[in-house]
Amino acid sequence: MNKQLESYLCTRYPKLLHTEGPGSLYLFGFECQDGWFTLIYAACELIQEHSSYRDSEQVVASQVKEKFGGLRFYYHGGDDYIEAVVDLVERLSESICELCGAPGLIRERNGWLSARCEAHERRCAMPTPKLDEWIRQGDSMARVLGSALKLFAFSATETARWLTSPAMAAGMKSPLELLQPTNGHRIVLNLIGRIEYGLPL
Numbered sequence: 611m612n613k614q615l616e617s618y619l620c621t622r623y624p625k626l627l628h629t630e631g632p633g634s635l636y637l638f639g640f641e642c643q644d645g646w647f648t649l650i651y652a653a654c655e656l657i658q659e660h661s662s663y664r665d666s667e668q669v670v671a672s673q674v675k676e677k678f679g680g681l682r683f684y685y686h687g688g689d690d691y692i693e694a695v696v697d698l699v700e701r702l703s704e705s706i707c708e709l710c711g712a713p714g715l716i717r718e719r720n721g722w723l724s725a726r727c728e729a730h731e732r733r734c735a736m737p738t739p740k741l742d743e744w745i746r747q748g749d750s751m752a753r754v755l756g757s758a759l760k761l762f763a764f765s766a767t768e769t770a771r772w773l774t775s776p777a778m779a780a781g782m783k784s785p786l787e788l789l790q791p792t793n794g795h796r797i798v799l800n801l802i803g804r805i806e807y808g809l810p811l
């Protein structure tokens with residue numbers, strides 16, 4: 611991940627993302643591409659909020675990397691909620707291009723698995739968002755994931771399934787696809803609200 615994004619995360623979440631000492635992220639950094647920034651940001655936001663306000667044990671990340679095409683977020687500490695948050699972002703990473711953050715899927719090339727959008731699968735260059743745009747998208751992702759997890763009683767499996775399945779009320783796009791491009795989170799939060807209150811979609 612580019613150093614500007616890494617250092618933003620480490621500065622924003624110093625308790626969670628240690629950069630000094632044995633086993634810290636300093637040794638390896640974030641071993642994945644920029645496209646998963648919003649997922650990592652959302653995970654950090656939800657984990658830190660939970661650790662700080664629920665008086666829970668402080669979670670510490672030990673490694674953040676790509677493995678078998680998906681995101682892996684290794685950590686110490688935490689409870690069932692933290693486990694659900696991490697499980698959810700790891701599952702969703704398989705539907706988000708690791709290079710640019712656009713909707714994607716796991717593709718195989720020469721025996722390697724990677725999460726790519728169509729453009730990157732065709733090896734087309736895509737514009738990279740600026741830091742403030744990444745942060746805005748990360749905030750939206752955190753709000754949507756927090757609300758969706760609550761809606762599905764903190765089941766990462768159910769939440770990931772809903773977020774990645776085409777929804778009639780969303781023009782047969784998945785809620786995750788709606789998050790792209792900008793401001794799609796409002797539509798997704800509205801969908802979540804309507805389901806929560808049993809309103810027609």
Ligand SMILES: [Zn+2]
Binds near residue numbers: 726728729
């Ligand atoms: Zn892409």
